[in-house]
Amino acid sequence: MRQTEIEQAKEKFGKILEEQLARVETLKTNADKVDYAGLRPIRIGICGGDGIGESISQAAKNVLVAALSQAVKQGQVVFQEIKGLTIENRAKENKAIPDEVLSQLKDCQVILKGPTTTPQAGDRRWPNIESANVAMRRALDLFANVRPVRIPQEGIDWCFFRENTEGEYAVGSKGFDVTEDLSVDFKITTEQGSQRIIRMAFEYAQKNQLQRVTVVTKSNVVKTTDGRFSRVAARIAKEYPGIVLDEWYIDIMTAKLLDPQRRADFQVLVLPNLYGDIITDEAAQIQGGVGTAGSANIGIRWAMFEAIHGSAPRMVQEGRAKFADPSSMIKAAAMLLRHIGYAERAAAVDMALDMCGQFERRVLITGRDNGATGEEFSQYVLEWMARPDLKERWEKAIAKLRKKI
Numbered sequence: 001m002r003q004t005e006i007e008q009a010k011e012k013f014g015k016i017l018e019e020q021l022a023r024v025e026t027l028k029t030n031a032d033k034v035d036y037a038g039l040r041p042i043r044i045g046i047c048g049g050d051g052i053g054e055s056i057s058q059a060a061k062n063v064l065v066a067a068l069s070q071a072v073k074q075g076q077v078v079f080q081e082i083k084g085l086t087i088e089n090r091a092k093e094n095k096a097i098p099d100e101v102l103s104q105l106k107d108c109q110v111i112l113k114g115p116t117t118t119p120q121a122g123d124r125r126w127p128n129i130e131s132a133n134v135a136m137r138r139a140l141d142l143f144a145n146v147r148p149v150r151i152p153q154e155g156i157d158w159c160f161f162r163e164n165t166e167g168e169y170a171v172g173s174k175g176f177d178v179t180e181d182l183s184v185d186f187k188i189t190t191e192q193g194s195q196r197i198i199r200m201a202f203e204y205a206q207k208n209q210l211q212r213v214t215v216v217t218k219s220n221v222v223k224t225t226d227g228r229f230s231r232v233a234a235r236i237a238k239e240y241p242g243i244v245l246d247e248w249y250i251d252i253m254t255a256k257l258l259d260p261q262r263r264a265d266f267q268v269l270v271l272p273n274l275y276g277d278i279i280t281d282e283a284a285q286i287q288g289g290v291g292t293a294g295s296a297n298i299g300i301r302w303a304m305f306e307a308i309h310g311s312a313p314r315m316v317q318e319g320r321a322k323f324a325d326p327s328s329m330i331k332a333a334a335m336l337l338r339h340i341g342y343a344e345r346a347a348a349v350d351m352a353l354d355m356c357g358q359f360e361r362r363v364l365i366t367g368r369d370n371g372a373t374g375e376e377f378s379q380y381v382l383e384w385m386a387r388p389d390l391k392e393r394w395e396k397a398i399a400k401l402r403k404k405i
């Protein structure tokens with residue numbers, strides 16, 4: 001019964017296994033990390049994306065250009081605009097990332113990327129191409145998605161390490177209908193892929209003198225793939241005697257992030273891809289909305305920085321793109337600065353953003369024409385970055401907040 005369908009499915013499954021085993025072999029060859037200190041000039045790609053992406057990434061670029069003006073003058077850093085990652089162009093080329101765009105991305109070491117529209121199966125307007133994000137993370141092997149969320153007045157300082165190339169995403173567009181009634185997708189977890197993200201989470205904890213790493217899985221039900229992730233975490237934890245590892249299941253973790261009694265206790269969280277995707281939206285919402293969170297996608301040779309939210313096509317349809325909040329992209333820009341060795345400049349961007357978005361709030365973004373444009377908001381951030389009393393004012397504002405706790 002159904003022998004032909006089963007044989008066809010086996011063949012497809014076989015191909016997926018071959019590809020994944022080949023990928024494991026490349027993961028075993030330990031490539032050297034880029035040494036930004038020894039690399040001049042560092043090439044920063046600015047890739048606008050589509051929807052509100054163009055507008056918010058230009059606002060973030062303003063901030064980067066100001067933060068790096070000296071470095072640009074001294075030839076230490078160069079910017080490169082990368083066009084063509086729009087949904088229109090991707091649809092025209094019928095590719096998640098057109099070849100021309102991919103080769104430009106690869107010419108850069110770090111990329112600031114605006115949101116890109118991801119068509120859904122059955123989308124009336126666009127072909128069902130794969131997400132540009134997912135394709136880029138895979139093409140550049142950006143295995144770590146690092147998403148910090150901070151709420152100082154509540155003592156919350158979370159850093160999520162989301163595995164970024166495996167899980168349900170690894171072969172997300174290669175699932176298939178075996179018969180008219182049966183659909184199958186695949187979830188992939190490798191030893192090497194789990195090790196590298198979990199190790200990065202522990203290294204971060206150690207570097208920042210944090211005593212706790214939380215691994216989030218559903219290993220009681222998804223026994224094989226999540227089971228491996230959880231086992232690897234337990235094994236790596238033994239190498240870090242000063243750090244306690246605890247494991248939470250994704251369902252209760254989702255609840256605990258809403259528990260004001262417990263949530264500030266979490267510090268570093270490490271998760272397989274899809275759980276990380278879901279829970280970081282929740283965490284960002286707790287911080288003040290998905291528009292407030294930035295995200296780093298880190299690999300060995302390349303790193304890409306972006307907002308955690310999408311391209312908001314509704315805002316564009318309603319003519320509101322220029323009023324979109326660029327805070328998430330400006331935060332991503334600060335992460336980029338820190339990543340390439342400009343920690344002080346990054347701190348200035350973060351402090352200026354806090355002053356503008358939380359403390360002084362003279363220029364307000366509402367997402368509509370009764371508020372400022374992203375461009376105006378970025379000018380406001382620049383004003384604060386240039387103020388000699390930035391640090392002093394920020395420290396005062398934070399001290400006041402802490403008193404309220």
Ligand code: IPM
Pocket residue numbers: 118131133134277308310
């Ligand atoms: C994210 C986004 C992406 C993801 C989408 C756009 C494919 O939600 O970066 O969290 O699921 O990873």
Ligand code: MG
Pocket residue numbers: 277278281308
């Ligand atoms: Mg997401």
